[in-house]
Amino acid sequence: MRKILTIVLAWVSSIAFAAGADEIFADAQAAKASGDLVAALKGYEQACEMSHANACRRAGLAYDYGMGATQNYPSAVKFYEKSCDLGSADGCSNLADVYGAGRGVARSEQKSFELFVKSCEMGSSGGCYGLATAYEKGKGVDKSIETATKFYQKACTLGLDLGCEKVK
Numbered sequence: 001m002r003k004i005l006t007i008v009l010a011w012v013s014s015i016a017f018a019a020g021a022d023e024i025f026a027d028a029q030a031a032k033a034s035g036d037l038v039a040a041l042k043g044y045e046q047a048c049e050m051s052h053a054n055a056c057r058r059a060g061l062a063y064d065y066g067m068g069a070t071q072n073y074p075s076a077v078k079f080y081e082k083s084c085d086l087g088s089a090d091g092c093s094n095l096a097d098v099y100g101a102g103r104g105v106a107r108s109e110q111k112s113f114e115l116f117v118k119s120c121e122m123g124s125s126g127g128c129y130g131l132a133t134a135y136e137k138g139k140g141v142d143k144s145i146e147t148a149t150k151f152y153q154k155a156c157t158l159g160l161d162l163g164c165e166k167v168k
Helices: 002-033 037-049 053-065 073-085 089-101 109-121 125-137 145-157 161-166
Strands: none
Touching (some): 002 053, 037 073, 053 073, 053 089, 073 089, 073 109, 089 109, 089 125
16 A cells, blocks of 8 residues: 555656656747846756656757857757757757757767767757758768658658748
């Protein structure tokens, strides 16, 4: 009986924990919408600590572009990595971008390519677009216009207008 009670309490607390992260993230989004980027970043970081994947990505974006904090590429990478590890397809795409550009990490076209593959497989239109660009330019992979076109089309299908423009 004691074991069952422990399991039930652990399950209930995990639900409350998740709801807390969602609420904090929503408050951070509201702060961003009202122009309070410092409060937004604080909320994103707090929700990220609670394993909210999109909050981690938003914190990464804030540090990557200096929104609510001084631009800090290593911090951006840390948050993008956590976002990607937590299953955010767009977080993986952002991480691929920083590896491709060498922002806060050693530049690696191969690592960028691998992350774009992961991101696209997870359903990110931006990830598919990045993957298409890698194939088009031969970055981290052998150049293939045919394969690039396939991934531009997938980006388009997933709703990215830039992908649609590439396959016109």
